[in-house]
Amino acid sequence: MTVLPDEGFSLAAEFPDATREQWQRLVEGVLRKAGKDATGTAAEDALATALQDGLATRPLYTAEDAPPAAGYPGLPPFIRGARPEGTALTGWDIRQHHAHPDPRRANEAVLADLENGATSLWLTVGEGGLPVDGLPAALDGVYLDLAAIALDAGAGFQAAADALLRLHDERQVPAEAATGTLGADPLGTLARTGTAADHTAAAQLALRCARQRPGLRALVVDALPYHEAGASAAQELGCSLATGVAYLRELTAAGLSVEEACGQLEFRYAATADQFLTIATLRAARRLWSRIAEVSGAGPAHRAQRQHAVTSRVMMTRRDPWVNMLRTTVACLGAGVGGADAVTVLPFDEALGLPDAFARRIARNTSAILLEESHLARVIDPAGGSWYVERLTDELAHAAWAWFQEIERAGGQRAALDSGLIGERLAATWRERSGRLATRREPITGVSEFPHLGEQLPDREPAPARPSGGLPRVRRDExxxxxxxxxxxxxxxxxxxxxxxxxxxxxxxxxxxxxxxxxxxxxxxxxxxxxxxxxxxxxxxxxxxxxxxxxxxxxxxxxxxxxxxxxxxxxxxxxxxxxxxxxxxxxxxxxxxxxxxxxxxxxxxxxxxxxxxxxxxxxxxxx
CATH class of the missing domain: 3.40.50.280 (Cobalamin-binding domain)
Known part of the structure; x- marks a missing residue:
């Protein structure tokens, strides 16, 4: 074993520190050879990669690019994680999605997932999924005091929540042991279908949970409708913040304290194959929500945002679907490193219909391998200290805040949806991105690059039609x-x-x-x-x-x-x-x-x- 001298690695001390100006001069020389005349900062600009929302990835980051200190894990502004220990003790919650309309077959899949690594369930109930009256059969044999249940029932959230709560009572689940999300999201339903759900019923459900089952959250702030309509990362964040603020107003008006209202919200975001942008999105979301909760009067312990990250449907392809395994692996990595509390990896064949047992196995094992073999959860905030990630988080937070303020000036999330402001802005963003997809500046492996005309696609049962009528749903491969x-x-x-x-x-x-x-x-x-x-x-x-x-x-x-x-x-x-x-x-x-x-x-x-x-x-x- 080599023992270093007390003064450190002496050989390194013989080399003077390189300066940014020296690096720029070297870049200038390379650019001149390529026929480009740029000096100083312009040389860096010439090598920058433009992102959405006016952001850019620069070729060099140093300590001088770092924004103000991000604080500590588990403390406001929660950039470095909502918990002091991060995911180091238990890892993130592996939340498996199910939408099979047959309660018996759904139950078989649910039990297989829970027995083989999944730690919670995300169930689509009602239109596009499991019938409400099939919920008891689908959850037969599931220990509801151990496995959290997240419901997604759209406008039918009240009936679905009542069915789940009755099931808790019938199985004598202790009130303090009940965990999960009942899925009330009136504004998300409006974005999906063009018709708002019952806001009063959502507030009353939150009041009921806060008083009787403190481990349950009644409302979800689902940003997926905006992501799946073509939103940029900043637009997705801004819409989620405006929705969260609207719910805080409604819940406090119904009798909840600000801190109780914050405890009734779970935020759902998309995780994409752009791992750094995914990491920055989740970090920026926690920072922004912490600020909103602080201004609203919540104490430090109640400003943390609970996050559920879902691998993006927009990035999934119908052709060469096997490549989706790679996309979801990178997205899952970004979600985990970004500090998501729960992560859902959608099966690679999700775009083709109802997933089979193999696809569900690969989906849950993606998280398991990253946790147990890659040890991602053994480091608290592994992205912390990266000048690139810290700078991207800061820039994204400012862009999202600007969009949030614009929505608030327009009268809030409901008014911005009704007026068409959000739909028009998201459509413009998607048109711009569609241009990059059409010119293959944003390539799609297996579709726009390296397609295989002779491939045999997996045969899958058709999935139930998902609710529609509001914002459109887009895919990169469309x-x-x-x-x-x-x-x-x-x-x-x-x-x-x-x-x-x-x-x-x-x-x-x-x-x-x-x-x-x-x-x-x-x-x-x-x-x-x-x-x-x-x-x-x-x-x-x-x-x-x-x-x-x-x-x-x-x-x-x-x-x-x-x-x-x-x-x-x-x-x-x-x-x-x-x-x-x-x-x-x-x-x-x-x-x-x-x-x-x-x-x-x-x-x-x-x-x-x-x-x-x-x-x-x-x-x-x-x-």
Missing amino acids: AYEALRARSDAHLAASGARPKVFIAALGPAAAHTARATFAANLFQAGGIEPVHRPATVDADSAAEAFAASGAAIACLCSSDPLYAEQAEAVATALKAAGARRVFLAGRPGERKESQLRAGVDEFVFAGGDAVAVLTSVLDLLGVA
């Missing part, structure tokens, strides 16, 4: 899914997919990169690439195109070979019946000459893939 569905219908009707002929010019070294790019692009729209033979020229292109069965073609090669052969090959392809000839590569200075040579359109990284693929399917008559 534009590409529409294209793939058109291709599938064409395959079913004709026995073949629409095809594109890859006309590769020259040796493999010259054409492989662009041929791979083109094949990947067209497959994202369900268009099968035909790359036979490996290379063509003006003499062989027509015969190869005719044999391919394709109606369109794409030239793929290097720029020098395009200059030599593109015109002759494009002319041959057109003479052979090609209805459209693409060229893989940016047009640049070659555009006019190549268009004259018979090239109709260029495809390149950063181009609008959805527009190109839609136009091709339209051209080919794929309905």
Whole structure:
């Protein structure tokens, strides 16, 4: 074993500390070589990555970027966690979701989950899930004093809550042992369905819980309707804060103290595959709610926000659903590191219908592996002290607070929903993000990148229709899914997919990169690439195109070979019946000459893939 000298690691002392200015000068040199002239802070700006809400990820963070101190775990403003011990003692609550409409089959799944690692249950009851009168059968054999139950019943929360409370009485569950959430969320129901639930009944239910079952929370502030309508992280946070404030006003008006009212709320947020943004979202949410509770008069011990994180449905894909396992693992990691009290990992096949036993097993084991094998819960606030995370948390908190204030100026959450302010703002955010998805600046593995046309999707029972009528529900894959569905219908009707002929010019070294790019692009729209033979020229292109069965073609090669052969090959392809000839590569200075040579359109990284693929399917008559 090496013993360090008392003064520390002496070798390191021989190297002077590097300054930010030195780093900037080195970056300036690299940018000049790349043809960009930027100095000082501008050099950093040139390497920054823009995020939503006006935020950006910078290339370098140092101690001077750190915001004011985040405090201590378990103390206001709770940035570092709601509990002093974090999740180090028990880990986060592994909350499994169930929505099967058959009480018997739901019970089988519930018991299997609880016996194999899940610690609580999140049940969709009523429309889109388990019938209310099936709740006793679904929870048969469940120890309600050990497993917390979170209900999600929309406008029918009163009937669902009554059924669960009756079950507690019948099974003689001690009042102090009953835990969970009864799921009343009138404003969330309004956002989902366009119709508000009974606010008075929600307040009375909270009063009942506070007086009779202090371990139960009556209301949930569900931010998922906004996330699933395309909201940014700051918009999701701002909407949740405005909803929480509205509930505080209603509960205190019904007779609860501010501290009792705070104790009746649980907040639900989405966790995405952007792990750092997920961590920052949960940390910022606790900071902001702590401030609201403080201003409302709650004591320090009652300002903590209880959080339930759910892996995002927006990020889940229907094609190549196995990749969803990776997405949910990263999202779960972000939720756990971010300090969520309960985490629900949605099964990888959730977008296809009702999940099977294997998918539920993978979902619950995601948390179990991160807790038991990766030991994420053994460190209190593992993200604390990261200059990037601390800065992102601070910037996100300010952006969310600005949106919250705008909602309050508009009259509060209910008024902002009724006026269309929230719907319009979320729609604008989603349009901007859809542009990044269409151009593949935000790639979707298995869908817009590396699609597999021959995959066999898992066969799942259809899931019950979820409530609708309010804010829309969006998915990242929706534009590409529409294209793939058109291709599938064409395959079913004709026995073949629409095809594109890859006309590769020259040796493999010259054409492989662009041929791979083109094949990947067209497959994202369900268009099968035909790359036979490996290379063509003006003499062989027509015969190869005719044999391919394709109606369109794409030239793929290097720029020098395009200059030599593109015109002759494009002319041959057109003479052979090609209805459209693409060229893989940016047009640049070659555009006019190549268009004259018979090239109709260029495809390149950063181009609008959805527009190109839609136009091709339209051209080919794929309905």
